[in-house]
Amino acid sequence: MRIGILGTGTITSAVVHGIAENGHQITVSERSTDKSAALAKTYENVTVADNQTVLDNSDVVFLGLMAEAAPAILSALTFRSDQRIITVMAGATLDEADEMVSPATAAAIMMPFPSIATGGSAIMMQGDADLIGTLFGARNQIFELRSAEEMSAYLCAQAVLSPVARMVDDAARWLATRVEDPAQGEMFLRHLVTSGLEASTAASLIEALNTPGGYNQRLRQHMEAAGTGATLNEGLTKLETGS
Numbered sequence: 001m002r003i004g005i006l007g008t009g010t011i012t013s014a015v016v017h018g019i020a021e022n023g024h025q026i027t028v029s030e031r032s033t034d035k036s037a038a039l040a041k042t043y044e045n046v047t048v049a050d051n052q053t054v055l056d057n058s059d060v061v062f063l064g065l066m067a068e069a070a071p072a073i074l075s076a077l078t079f080r081s082d083q084r085i086i087t088v089m090a091g092a093t094l095d096e097a098d099e100m101v102s103p104a105t106a107a108a109i110m111m112p113f114p115s116i117a118t119g120g121s122a123i124m125m126q127g128d129a130d131l132i133g134t135l136f137g138a139r140n141q142i143f144e145l146r147s148a149e150e151m152s153a154y155l156c157a158q159a160v161l162s163p164v165a166r167m168v169d170d171a172a173r174w175l176a177t178r179v180e181d182p183a184q185g186e187m188f189l190r191h192l193v194t195s196g197l198e199a200s201t202a203a204s205l206i207e208a209l210n211t212p213g214g215y216n217q218r219l220r221q222h223m224e225a226a227g228t229g230a231t232l233n234e235g236l237t238k239l240e241t242g243s
Contacts, residue, residue: 001135004058005029006051006073008036010114011088012064017117019135020046027057052077060084060131061104067091070100079104084131086110090155093148094127108132111155116140124154156239163232168193 003019005012005028013035016026020043027049028036036048047057055061055077065073067089079085083104087097088111098106108127115121119139125132126145133142145151168189175189176182196205209216237243 001025002057002059003027004054004061005064006031006054006061007064007066008032008039009064010035011112012062013039014114014117015062015064015088015112016043016046018112018119018121018139022135025057027054029054055079055083058083060086060135061101063087063089063097063101065089070097074100081105084128086131088112093151095148109151111151111158112136113161124151124158126151153240156236159236159239160232164193 001024003024003026005016005026008016008028008031012028013032016028016039020026020039024045026039026043026046028039028046029051030036030048031051039046040048049057051073059082061079061083063070063074063085068091070089070092079101081103083101084107085097085101085104087094087106087109089097089109090111092100094106094109097109100106106127108125108129108131110123110125110132112123113121116123116136121140122143123132123136123140124143124145126148129142129144136142143154145154168186172182172186172189175185179185199205200208206220209220211217
């Protein structure tokens, strides 16, 4: 495909890394000069251009702009009716993006994570699942959502990733003061969490680790008594309501 990237930030750079070796012709915008230059240096099929040239050279375009800045930036550009747009802008729905890129079509909205660069990432998306599947389905797991409301709820819930990483880091730091190889300790914890959740549902893993008086049960109960569950639900609700 001829693919354009408007807004070369951290996430869209990861997207480029994830598809650059699949034979596409990719044109990235000059925004974030260091990132766009690094991509062009790494891949022969990636070139850097101004925003309008990105559009002129592309049939599929990723929007990686800040949602609040997008209307002003996009209104100065000329889209074609045959172009399909994939938005990765948090804070703008698929319908809102569609209005910004007329006469092109906002075909899909997707929210990738940095791991899309190497594959194995979860991708939540709404819209043209075939297009997203063609680009990313071979190396990543795609979760198709049915509405803007579902996308909003998923965006809130995915924020659990940072608190989980914080807990693993805290445990790794605690472990580091007690073992000879702190790096191995952190690697062990990361693998433990990811492999455990990959192999089963969260509820079944909790049950499997619920041996009376066992380490896992005792720590979980300690944290539940400290209100971690209630705090998490309160935080998710605040994200949902914007409070």
